[in-house]
Amino acid sequence: MPGRWEHKMEIAVPISYWPHRAGPLAVEGGQLSTKEETVYDVGSFDLFALEEALARRDRWGAKVTVVLVGPGAHEEGLRASLSLGADDAVRLWDEGLESFFPTPSIVTARILAAWIEKRGFQLVLCGDKSSASASGLVGNYLAHFLARPVLSRVVQIETLAETNLKVTCRGEKGSRQMYESPLPAVLSMGRGTEPRYPSLPARLAAQQAEIPVFGLAELQLDRSDIQALASYSHTLRLAGSRPKPKKIFTPDSSLSAADRMKMILAGGVKRKKSNLAEGSQGGAAGVYELLKKEGLV
Amino acid sequence: MHIWVVVEGDDHGMREGSCEILTAAGNVQGGVLAAAIVLAPNTEDLVKEVTEFGPQSIYLTEEWPESASGESLAEFLGELIEREQPGLVLAAETLFGRGLLTKTALRYQMPFFPDCISVSLEQDSLLFERLWYGERLSAFLTSAQERPVLATWREGLVNVKKRSGLNSHVQKLRPPSQRSNLIRFLEEIKADPRTVDLSEAEVIVAGGGGMGSAAGFQRIYELAELIGAAVGGSRVARDNGWIPLTRQIGQTGKIVAPSVIISCGISGATQHAFGMRDAKKIIAINKDKNAPIFKIADAGIVGDVHEVLPELIKRIREGKENARPMGA
Numbered sequence: 001m002p003g004r005w006e007h008k009m010e011i012a013v014p015i016s017y018w019p020h021r022a023g024p025l026a027v028e029g030g031q032l033s034t035k036e037e038t039v040y041d042v043g044s045f046d047l048f049a050l051e052e053a054l055a056r057r058d059r060w061g062a063k064v065t066v067v068l069v070g071p072g073a074h075e076e077g078l079r080a081s082l083s084l085g086a087d088d089a090v091r092l093w094d095e096g097l098e099s100f101f102p103t104p105s106i107v108t109a110r111i112l113a114a115w116i117e118k119r120g121f122q123l124v125l126c127g128d129k130s131s132a133s134a135s136g137l138v139g140n141y142l143a144h145f146l147a148r149p150v151l152s153r154v155v156q157i158e159t160l161a162e163t164n165l166k167v168t169c170r171g172e173k174g175s176r177q178m179y180e181s182p183l184p185a186v187l188s189m190g191r192g193t194e195p196r197y198p199s200l201p202a203r204l205a206a207q208q209a210e211i212p213v214f215g216l217a218e219l220q221l222d223r224s225d226i227q228a229l230a231s232y233s234h235t236l237r238l239a240g241s242r243p244k245p246k247k248i249f250t251p252d253s254s255l256s257a258a259d260r261m262k263m264i265l266a267g268g269v270k271r272k273k274s275n276l277a278e279g280s281q282g283g284a285a286g287v288y289e290l291l292k293k294e295g296l297v
Numbered sequence: 298m299h300i301w302v303v304v305e306g307d308d309h310g311m312r313e314g315s316c317e318i319l320t321a322a323g324n325v326q327g328g329v330l331a332a333a334i335v336l337a338p339n340t341e342d343l344v345k346e347v348t349e350f351g352p353q354s355i356y357l358t359e360e361w362p363e364s365a366s367g368e369s370l371a372e373f374l375g376e377l378i379e380r381e382q383p384g385l386v387l388a389a390e391t392l393f394g395r396g397l398l399t400k401t402a403l404r405y406q407m408p409f410f411p412d413c414i415s416v417s418l419e420q421d422s423l424l425f426e427r428l429w430y431g432e433r434l435s436a437f438l439t440s441a442q443e444r445p446v447l448a449t450w451r452e453g454l455v456n457v458k459k460r461s462g463l464n465s466h467v468q469k470l471r472p473p474s475q476r477s478n479l480i481r482f483l484e485e486i487k488a489d490p491r492t493v494d495l496s497e498a499e500v501i502v503a504g505g506g507g508m509g510s511a512a513g514f515q516r517i518y519e520l521a522e523l524i525g526a527a528v529g530g531s532r533v534a535r536d537n538g539w540i541p542l543t544r545q546i547g548q549t550g551k552i553v554a555p556s557v558i559i560s561c562g563i564s565g566a567t568q569h570a571f572g573m574r575d576a577k578k579i580i581a582i583n584k585d586k587n588a589p590i591f592k593i594a595d596a597g598i599v600g601d602v603h604e605v606l607p608e609l610i611k612r613i614r615e616g617k618e619n620a621r622p623m624g625a
Contacts, residue, residue: 019430021431021432023430025430131431132430133427133429133436134412134427134428134431135411135412136411137399137411140399141403144403149479166483171485172392173487173493173498174497176485176486177484177485177486178483178484179481179483180480180483181481182479232408232409232442233409233438233439234439234440235437237436238429238437239435239436242434245451247454247456248456249456266570269567269570269571269593270593271592272593272594272595276599277597277599283582283598283599283608284605284611285612286598287559287580287605287609288612290578290580291524294500296500296524297616297617
């Protein structure tokens, strides 16, 4: 029967735990200030991925494991995921990694890949973008290291057969693209169902749960390899909050002063020489022809 | 430092984002816009547009394969980069640009910085600015690898400026080879114009105060339904309750960029015109021939919308009915 897995499927959900955008965020010496009581949260896309995994588990009986690459302070993110219903939680960190913090996407992906490969998960569901760097690369790098197919901006996952998924991704201009992907695969969620609420007993149980930590040695990773990967991308410094960047219109310097003033006042809207037609009969005919030319009628 | 730009085409020529990146690449202090790589099916018109930005060379594919997959394009681009070794390769942060550069970066082990808001050269090393923590802080990143660096630049941040009097050397190259992919593309479902977000709509029919009443505004919905367009409106239309806020176009509403917009009974105040300045083709219907909308429209009809629209709707219906027996 398509859609029902005979063997219990294992799903890995990599999550990230970073300061919430509400902050308060302050920068000190090019780094995030630790003086402020910053609010941390699991990334919203990661929660979509977790909810998708949990929905799969509720329906087909899969096992969901959340995994995080980060220091001890980030363990709270795993507990939050456990309280939402994840079956297992694992943290991957090593003292040797402190100097790379915040870990670049490629390093995060390498460490995740080492662990996922060892455990052999059929499906990896991650969030498209973390709430920190929002690079959207971890899923892609992860798939590369695991040599598995990857799809990003996923909004819906359906089961075609035991080893095949029908995946719907978000395209441009509001369109949707459908793909057929074999398993095992890495899927990066670009939106999804709103995550569920944790119950109080689940929260309390999550606080008591034991979360194992694996270091580089257990993952059979070399620090020098990690160092080589970290050299691909290095965060030099952070800079304080800035207004959302947007295009500021500046008129062409070849125009006269008067024309430049006019363009600024018009907000950069270009004047065009339009063909004017008068009267309802002729006008409608003209518009009809134009629409025909655009292939709309 | 040699900077390359990957140019992306759409139905109307070069994508606006690519124009922005070409401008931005030419503005990087200490950089040279060395080449533009045109990866699109119909390159002739595109090349003409690209030349206006003055890259030293333009690389083209000889012919476009029927089913050019992301993998084969990445291989094509990667080989070219390996051969010529530019310092930086830029593309617009679009589905195409990001997908292509991600694949190239992975295959050829090049550093990749997606969704940058600025790129600069500081003491011979490239500095990429990205927005972190929900776009609250900027982060400056760099790479220590001695490899060509790839980056995508966010769309809509740079004013497009063309340069004149420059010649580009055009080179045609072997088309990308086909590669098999584990993932099979099934189909694409276009967005339903009735529910798509206005800022993503391809075709829009917009109505303003000239529609007169909610009943009059129904003509807008009728026309939109017929040609598969999304419905929008001016602030007047929203104030009158004919459209919800999510359908208002302008400075206080949505900024739209459709390929065609039909403006009916909208005078075209600056605040509204600002919201539709990126529309490719503007068709305006208004009874006041001095209305400012005609100054920005590609085609204008001076006439009463209550006469023009019913006539237009009638014509479209007739056209559809006439076409039906032939199609059956």
